[in-house]
Amino acid sequence: MNERRDDKLTAAAQQLATGIQPQRDLWPDIERAITEPVPRRSRWMPMFAQAAAIVLLVGASSGLTYLAMKDDTPAEIQQLRPEYTFARASFGTNHTLGRDYLDTRADVVARFEQQLERLSPAERQDVEQSLEVIREAIDDINAALQQDPDNTLLQDLLMKTYHEELNVMRKVGGVTQSVMSRRDI
Amino acid sequence: MAALLTVETGDNTAGMVSRTAIPMRDEAALIARAQSGDTRAFEALYREHVDRVYGLCLRMTGNVGEAEDCAQEAFIQAWKKLARFRGDSAFGTWMHRIAVNAVLGRIRKSKREQDRIQVAAERTTSPASIGDSGDLRDLSDAIDRLPEGARHVFVLNAVYGYSHQESSDMLGIAVGTTKAQLHRARRLLAQQLKEQGFEA
Numbered sequence: 504m505n506e507r508r509d510d511k512l513t514a515a516a517q518q519l520a521t522g523i524q525p526q527r528d529l530w531p532d533i534e535r536a537i538t539e540p541v542p543r544r545s546r547w548m549p550m551f552a553q554a555a556a557i558v559l560l561v562g563a564s565s566g567l568t569y570l571a572m573k574d575d576t577p578a579e580i581q582q583l584r585p586e587y588t589f590a591r592a593s594f595g596t597n598h599t600l601g602r603d604y605l606d607t608r609a610d611v612v613a614r615f616e617q618q619l620e621r622l623s624p625a626e627r628q629d630v631e632q633s634l635e636v637i638r639e640a641i642d643d644i645n646a647a648l649q650q651d652p653d654n655t656l657l658q659d660l661l662m663k664t665y666h667e668e669l670n671v672m673r674k675v676g677g678v679t680q681s682v683m684s685r686r687d688i
Numbered sequence: 689m690a691a692l693l694t695v696e697t698g699d700n701t702a703g704m705v706s707r708t709a710i711p712m713r714d715e716a717a718l719i720a721r722a723q724s725g726d727t728r729a730f731e732a733l734y735r736e737h738v739d740r741v742y743g744l745c746l747r748m749t750g751n752v753g754e755a756e757d758c759a760q761e762a763f764i765q766a767w768k769k770l771a772r773f774r775g776d777s778a779f780g781t782w783m784h785r786i787a788v789n790a791v792l793g794r795i796r797k798s799k800r801e802q803d804r805i806q807v808a809a810e811r812t813t814s815p816a817s818i819g820d821s822g823d824l825r826d827l828s829d830a831i832d833r834l835p836e837g838a839r840h841v842f843v844l845n846a847v848y849g850y851s852h853q854e855s856s857d858m859l860g861i862a863v864g865t866t867k868a869q870l871h872r873a874r875r876l877l878a879q880q881l882k883e884q885g886f887e888a
Contacts, residue, residue: 509874515827516846522739523746529760530734536760537767538727 608669615672622675630675637668715779723770730770734763737780741787747843748791750832758794762787784848788840788858795836830880834873841866842873 619627644661651657715736721729741762746755765786766773773782831839831847844855845866852870856863 512827512874512877513846515824516831516842517849519747519824519828519831519847521743521848523743524739525742525756525759526752527756529738529742529756529763530731533734533760533763533767534727534731536764537730 611669611672615675618675630671633671634668637664637671640664641668716775719770719773719775719779722767723773730767733779737783738763740780741783744784744787744843744848745791747828747831747847748788748840749794750839754794758787758790761790761794765790781854784850785858788844791840792859826881826884827877830877830884831873833880834876837861837865838869838873838876841869842877845870846873 619630622630641661641664644657644664648654648657648661715733718729718732722733738759742755742759745758745762746752749755749758762783766783769786773779777785831842834842840859841855844850844858845852850858852863852866856866859866
């Protein structure tokens with residue numbers, strides 16, 4: 504009985520339509536998918552990502568260099584007066600650095616200048632070169648912000664770059680805290 | 689052996705396409721042209737096979753939108769893999785294999801299967817029954833309400849006539865499992881149709 508039932512079911516199933524026409528023509532979408540060139544990633548990183556990477560790399564390398572050299576006894580220590588000047592602190596036409604940040608920065612710079620005097624010429628040169636690169640980046644970002652003051656990506660990048668500059672000085676000056684937030688601009 | 693192929697052209701705004709016969713083409717020649725990058729030849733292959741590919745997708749998914757997506761995906765994948773098609777099986781069988789993969793991949797990616805089962809249980813008519821007539825619509829609706837595994841095996845084996853070995857290859861399961869699922873599908877279908885007053 505079961506076999507007869509299965510036979511009838513099989514016979515009925517074999518009569519079901521195997522080809523059903525779609526309600527819409529699928530070809531246009533298929534054609535688009537197979538003929539459109541596959542988007543290729545640019546070989547070049549976005550400009551801002553490159554700038555950020557450079558800044559972070561410089562910051563990290565200068566910090567590591569300082570830490571590596573910190574434990575070595577310098578062969579000869581010369582007491583030199585640092586010629587340190589502030590990096591220009593503007594965020595385009597519509598933004599300025601906040602007072603909290605400037606106060607923190609002034610404190611860090613004071614300690615940094617004191618500690619810088621104790622470094623060997625080689626150490627000083629390394630730190631100052633790192634800071635120079637960071638400040639050039641700050642100038643470049645500031646210039647870009649002059650053209651596009653409301654660009655949040657640039658603002659973030661500038662904030663991170665200032666933070667990097669502060670970190671380098673903090674490591675040299677032995678300052679343990681620096682505070683900067685987006686509200687500072 | 690030459691096969692008469694048709695090309696569907698014209699206005700698709702109303703969901704209808706007209707069929708215009710084109711000169712006879714040998715499917716192997718079309719495949720060779722498509723393999724060399726001829727999209728027109730591939731379109732001709734699409735026109736020839738879309739109904740069976742879409743039908744399979746619709747019977748396996750029970751959902752018009754998903755069936756359309758799966759059929760599209762199957763043809764896109766076929767285009768990408770066309771260079772590897774050596775004619776060991778019929779082109780239609782090869783397309784069916786890709787379509788089954790598209791359906792299974794979609795089911796794995798989405799969690800809509802449970803929703804589909806719920807919808808299928810609530811509705812009275814299967815979208816796939818549109819191609820059927822009379823009492824066959826009841827069978828089509830009953831198939832649509834089958835559990836996923838049983839439905840897939842029944843569709844491939846009983847509706848499309850694939851062997852247990854072919855079905856198991858397509859679905860990536862053991863032959864014994866397809867036999868068990870087919871038996872389960874038959875039992876459930878007979879039960880459903882009996883409840884509806886039909887003597888299967």
